[in-house]
Structures are given as C-alpha cells and as structure tokens.
Amino acid sequence: MPSPLCHALLRNLDLFRPLSDAQLETALHGAAPCRLEAGALAYVQGAPGAHFFVLLQGFLKVSQVTPEGEQIIVRYVNPGDMFGLACAMGQTCYPATVQAVQESLCLAWPAAAWTPFTASHPQLGAIALQTMGHRLQDAHQRIQELSNDEVEQRVARTLLRLINQSGRPTHDGIDVGFPITRQDIAEMTGTTLHTVSRLLSDWKQRGIVASGRKRIVLRSPAALARLCEHTPPPMDCAACLSCRDGSPAMETSIPVLATH
Template identity: 80%
Template sequence: MPSPLCHALLRNLDLFRPLSDSQLDAALREAVPCRLEAGEAAYRQGAPGAHFFVLLHGCLKVSQLTSEGDQVVVRYVNPGDMFGLACAMRQSCYPASVVAVQESVCLAWPASAWEGFTAAHPQLSAIALQTMGQRLQDAHLRIQELSTDEVEQRVARAILRLVQQSGQPMQDGIGISFPITRQDVAEMTGTTLHTVSRLLSDWKQRGIVSSGRKRIVLRSPAALERLFENAQPAMDCASCLSCRDGSPAVQAQEAIAAH
C-alpha cells in the first residue's frame, strides 16, 4: 500500500482530485511506489507492458529507437501524467522507452488491474482516453511539422512547447524546469546536435535564449515565435531520398501515433 505521502501527492493532482477519500484508497490498493534515479528507466522499448503508471514527482523522457537505429525523443512526462498505457491500447509490449531525466517518483499498477481500475473509476477512464487522444493528436502535429517546417522553425516550436508545458520563472527568463541537453532537442526535432548548437548560439547572441549545461532559458518568447511565423516556406524537395522515405524522426512519430 502506498504511503500517506503518496496519498497526499495524488490528492493534489488534477487526475485524482475528483475522487473521494474512499475512492482514492481503492484506486491505490494495487499501486506500488517506484523511485527512479536520473538516467534510470521505468521500462524499455519492446519490454512486456506489465504495468501502467502515474508520475507523482520529477520528469521522464519518452524516446523511441527507430528501425534505422536512430533515437527520437517523443515527449516528456510531467507530474500528474499517466504513462505506460500499453494495456489500455491492447498492446503486449511498450512502444517506447521511458527514462527519468531527474529523480522521480511514480506509482505503478499491474496491467491486469486496468479493466477493474477503469470500471471502478470512470472518471480516470475518461481522463485516460482523453490523454491517449491528445497524444495521438500531438503525434500527428509533430509529423506535419517534421515534414513541412524548416529546421529553425522546428527547434523554435519545440522549445516554446517545452516552456509552455514545464516553464519555470527565473531571473533571466522562463526556464525549462528539468535538465535538457542540446542532443535531446536534436532528437525531438529530427536534426543534428551541430544544428541545434548553432541555432542556440545564434539565439543567445540575439538575446532570445540563454543556455548552459542541460539548461535552456527562454528570454524572449515573442522573438522566438516570430522565428517560425516569418519563416519562408520550405523548398519542394520531392526528389530528396530523406523526404521521400521519411526522416527517422517522422518514422518514429508515425510508429508512436499508431500505438
């Protein structure tokens, strides 16, 4: 049985706030608390989908290894988010890996408990369906961005999206509240570490962002928004092999959307 601390943390999350104390106790009956150190995996891509989870504290990175061996960062999991919903999608294995980017705490339920969990708590079932629908919509949007946007647009959108989801006020702007590397941004946007480093260095000189080791702070959201709003349309490159076949990032997003 989870500790009273887990109970208190759940009570503060939007996902569980509608439940009465007795309903919350029932929901927690089969849950097991899990603490993950930075870099530790909750599960790996292809592993049996034995559990579903709710993140209580910290931040997790969802990534997928494509058939070509490229890693693509799909999204980040924030406190209150459900994840590992392979059982809800009738999938036997997890379609991606989930790794802690900082010390994190989550609750895990056995996949066999999913049917009873959702039947006993229809509010949670509705939220889970809404969550999966939103992720599918987000995946489709990112496929479109990867297919049509210039690299600078994609990187600008990714940083703005992270700030909107996990922004934290700081002295010099709004920072992404968890450690994030330039390689992470490259894997989110289907580009290279060199390109992301060049863009962030240019934006830093222009006063748009400040960055350091595993740290990005947005100093001027309006300036970053203008970068993709005023960008020129991408050239027609239908003959380019990477565009015809789909970049690794596009292929991974399509796979995630399919799940």
Template identity: 50%
Template sequence: MQKLDRSLIRGFDLFAAMNDEDLDAVLAPVEVRRLAKGDVVFAQGDPADSFFLLLHGRLKVVQVTPDGQQVIVRFVGPGEVYGVAVALGRADYPGTVRAAAESLTLSWRSEHWPALVSRQPRLALNTLQHVGARLQEAHTRIREMATEEAERRVAHTVLRLAEQAGRPTRDGILVDFPVSRQDIAEMTGTTLHTVSRILSAWEDRGLVEGGRQRIFVRAPDRLKVLAERSEAAG
C-alpha cells in the same frame, strides 16, 4: 507498504472527481518507485505488465526507429499517466522510458486496470483524453518535421518545453529540468551540429541562454514570432 497520502495525488486531473472511498480503492494496489537520473522504467518491446503515473520529477520517452535512429517522443511531467498500453490493447511498450531527473513514480499491474475503470469509469476517460492530447502533439511534430525548416522546428520545440515545464522568472522562463542540445536534436529530427548553431545564434540575439543541460528562454514572444513566421518570410 505504507499507505500513500491522498493529498499527494488528489490535485492531479486523473483523480479530481474521485471521493475518498474511490481514491482508496485506486491506491490500494499501487507501488511506489524512486528513480535516479538515467534509470529505465521500461524498455521498448518489453511486455506491458504495468501502467504508471509520475508523481515527481521528469521522464524521457524514447523510440528507436527500424533504421536504428533514436527519437525523443516526449517528456513526461508530474501528474501524467504513461505506459498505458493496456488501455490501448497493446501487449508491449512502444518506447523506452528513462528518468531525465530524479523522479518518483506510481505503478499498477496491468491486470488491475479492468477493476479500476469498472469502479471509476472517469479514470478510463481521463486516461484516453490524455493519450489523445499526446497523439495530437505527436501529429503536430510530424507535420513540423515534414514541412518546416530546422530553425522553426527547434523554436516550436523550445516553446513547448517552456510551456510544459517552464518556471517563470523575472528575466524569462527556465525549463525546469535537464535538457541537452542532443535531446533537442532528437526531438526535432535534426543534427546536434544544427541545433548547436541555431541556439548559439539565438544566444547572440538575446532570445535564449543555455548550457549543456539548461535552457533559459529570455524572449518567449520574439521566439514565438520566429516559430510562426511563414517560409516565404524566412
């Protein structure tokens, strides 16, 4: 396999403290996989035989609840690790990962994890810090779904998407990968009808501009005020 150019990943936080020798050791067993939109990297319940880092594109992490409801847990962006069940002592993957856009991912077999973290302990630290941040985000979303009205939940979700994957323009912030209204419904624990009604009302007020697979936040400051207003004020 062609040697991976170090410059493609050196800028990612996961590898920031590594010298050339350590970086070469980490990259030696890596595999590269190209993903078309819709391709599944792994499915919920599959044996956790690999762990991954997204090099380019965007991935969607989905879980199916015991009652059969599909929930979008998060989106994965470039430079993020995912599928690190081996670091958490899990034998299987807790969710399904699917490409939301054309993507390029790196993968390592799970059996390489002990040797990699032995040589480069910061790899384990950075990975666990990343997992901790994702858990904190998940707890925030659970709190929002338990305590907030639908409009505020949708506002928080759109703002998070803009922060994590937004491309600033002269007229606002474009979420720079395809996101459907159904995706937002699955992220906020509400219905497609409710999300469509909320986004249509926001479009009329000039807060957002959307389409079937597009979100453009025209007034992020006003949307933030809406997200943070008290229930009493709502």
C-alpha cells in the same frame, strides 16, 4: 501500499483531485511506489507491458528506436501524467523506453488492474483516453512540422511546446523545468547536434534564450514565437532587444502554440 507522501502528492494532481478519500483509497489498491534515480529506466521498448503508471514527481523522457536504428525522443512526461498505457491500447509490449531525467517518483499498477481500475473510476479512464488522444494529435503535428517547417521553425516550436507544458518562471526568464541537452532537442526535431548548437548560440546572442549545461531558459517568448512563423521578422527585431515589448526577462506570458 503507497506511503502518506504518495497520498499527499496525489492530492496535488489534477488527475486525482476530484476523488473523495474513499475513492482515492480504492484507486490506490494494488499500486506500488517506484522511485527512479536520474538516468534510471522505468521500462524499455519491447518489454512486456506489465504495468501502467502515474508520475507523481520529477520528469521522464520517452524515446523510441526506429527500424533504421535511429533514436528519437517522443515526448516528456510531467507530474500528473499517466504513462505506460500499453494495456489500454491493447498492446502486450511497451512501444517506447521511459527514462528519468531527474530523480522521480511514480505509482505502478499491474496491467491486469486496468479494467477494474477504469470500471471503478470512469473519470480516470476518460482522462486516460483523452491523454492518448492528445499524444496522437501531437504525433500528427510533429509529422506536419517535419514535412513543412524549416529546422529553425521546428526547434523554436519544440522549445515553446516544452515551455508551455512544464516551464517555470525564474529571475532571468522561463526555465524549461527539467535537465535537457542539445542532443535531446536534436532528437526531438529530426536534426543534428551541430544545427541545434548553432541555433541556440545565435538565439543566445540575440537575447532570445539563455542556455547552460542541461539548461535552457527562454528570455523572450514573443521573439521565439516569431521564429515559428514562415515569414521572417523585421530586420531590426531580429538583431536587437530595444524594439521588443520590454526586457526579455520581463515577458511573463507564454505564446500558446497553434494546433495544425
């Protein structure tokens, strides 16, 4: 059975907050806690879809290997997200690999429990369907970006998307929220490590981002949002900070990405 810590974490998640204590106990029947060290795998692409999961704490990276042997990062899993839903999609194997980017804690249910799980708690089943719908929409949006956007626009959109999903304010801007490398961004945007490094170095000089080892901080959300557009910003705005609305680190609102 899940520990009292797991119960406390569940109560802080939107997914389980509406459940009564009795409903929560029923939902947790058959669940087992699973702690993942940074770099550990929850499962690999092509393995039997034996479980479905909810992430309680930490962050996970979802990646796929294409038929051509290229690895791409599909998305990141945030606390409160369901993942490993092969059983919900009628698939026998996991379509992707899931790896912890930092120490993480999740709950795992046997795949055979999916039908009684959703039957007993229709609201959780509805959220799972909504989750799969959002992922399909995100996949379509990324395909459109790969087809229509320049590399700089794709990288800017990806960073804004990560900030919208998991960003946390810091003294010098808005941190992505978890360890992320330039290679990770390259795999998310269909470009090269060299290109991502060049863009981030340029944006750092212009005061748009601050970056370090496995860390990216957005200092000017408005400036990065302008880079997502097809029209280039005015010359002065591309080169200096004084024409922006206040100090970059003082910007508190995060522009929400438009859905194509």
